[in-house]
Amino acid sequence: MRLDKFLAETGIGSRKEAKQLLKKSLVTVNDRVVKDGKTQVDETQDSIKFAGEKLTYQKYYYYMLHKPQGVISATEDKWDQTVVDLLKDEDYREDLFPVGRLDKDTEGLLLLTNDGQLAHQLLSPKKHVDKEYFAKVQGIVTDADILHFAKGFALTSKEQVKPSKLVIELIDETDQTSEIRLIIQEGKFHQVKRMFEAVDKKVVYLKRLRMGSLWLDETLALGEYRVLTEDELEGLKNN
Template sequence: MRLDKFLAETGMGSRKEAKQLLKKKLVTVNDQVVKDGKIQIDEKKDIVKFAGEELTYQKYYYYMLHKPQGVISATEDKWDQTVVDLLRDEDYREDLFPVGRLDKDTEGLLLLTNDGQLAHQLLSPKKHVDKEYVATVQGIVTDQDILQFAAGFALTNKELVKSSELMIDAINEEEEQSEIRLIIQEGKFHQVKRMFEAVDKKVIYLKRLRMGNLWLDEELELGEYRALTEKEIEGLKMNR
C-alpha cells in the first residue's frame, strides 16, 4: 500500500493533507523519516508513526446504527439527511455504506460498513439471512394471515414473496390494531408494508430488530451508533 493512502486510511486526512504531513517530516516508517507518499509499505508489518505516535491500520469498519425515522438509507441525498450524515467526523469514511435499506419512516437496526463482500452475503437471497421486524398494523391480524405468510404468496402486483414467520404479540380490538413480529429472508422494495397491504392491512409503525444473528443494542437511542464487537463481527460472518 502507498504510504499516503495508508495515512488517509488511518484518519490523517486526505491524500493531499497527508502529503503536507510528510513534507513537515512528521511521519516515520520503521523509525526512519519519510517524505515521499508514493513509497510502498506493508501495512501489517511496517511500523508507521505520526509525531511519534504509532498508527494502526484497519481495513474494514462495522457500525450498528439505530436508525430514526426521517433519515434516508443512502450515502448522499440532495434533500434529506442520510444515515452516513449521522456519523461523527472522526468515524466518517467515504467508503462506508448501509447494508440494505430501511424506508425513510422505518426505524431500527442498520449496519454501516465498507466490507462489500460481507454486505453481499448478508443481502443475497440465496443465503437466507433472517431479518426480524416488529410492527404496529392497522387491522386485526389472524391465524389465517399467519398461515398465508408461512406459505408464501403473491403481492398486489403479482410479485411472489417467500415463506416468512408472522407472530402476533398483541391485539387491540378497540383500535383495530395488531402488534406483530415478522421474520423474512428477502429484501424487496417496501416488502413488509406490501405484504400486509396484500392481506388488506396497513403497517403504521415498523422497526427492524435483527439481521442474521445481530440484534439491535437496546441501549442505543434513536440516531445513535457504535462499532460492532469482534464477537458480533464474527457472528455476522457465520451467515456467509
C-alpha cells in the same frame, strides 16, 4: 500500499492533506522520516508514526446504527439526511455504506461497513439470512394471515414473496390494531408494508430488530451507533 494511501486510510487526512504533512517531516516509517507519499509500506509489518504517535491500520469497519425515522439509507442525498451523516467526524469514512435499506420512515437496526463481501453475504437471496421486524398494524391480524404468510404469496403487484414467519404479539379490538413480529429472508422494496397491504391491512410503525444473528442493541438511542463486538461480527460472518 502507498504511504499517502495508508495515511488517508488511518484517518490522518485526505491523500492531498497527507502529502502536505509528509513535507513537514511529521511521518516516520520504521523511525526514518519519509516525505514521499509514493513510498511503498507494509501496513501490517512496518512501524508508521505521525507526530511520534504510532498508527494502526484497520481495513474493515463495522458499526451498528439505531436508525431513526426521517433518515435515508444511503451514502449521500441532495435533500435529506443520510445514515452516514449520523457518524461523528472521527468515524466517518468515504467507503462506508449501509448494508441493505430501511425505508425513510422505518426505524431500527442498520449495519454500516466498508466490507463488501460481508454485505453481499448478508443480502444475497441464496444465503437465506433472516430479517426480523416489529410492526404496528392498522387492522386485526389473524391466524389465517399467519398461514397465508407461511405459504408465501403474490403481492398486489403480482410479485411473489417467499414464505415468512408472522407472530401476533398484541391485538387491540377497540382500536382495531395489531402488534406483530415478522421474519423474512428477502429485502424487496417496501416489502413488509406491501405484504400487509396484500391482506388489506396497513403498517403504521415499523422497526427492524435483527439481521441474521445480529440483534439491535436497545441501549442505543435513535441515531446512536457503536462498533460491533468481536462476537457479533463472528456471528454475522457465520450466518
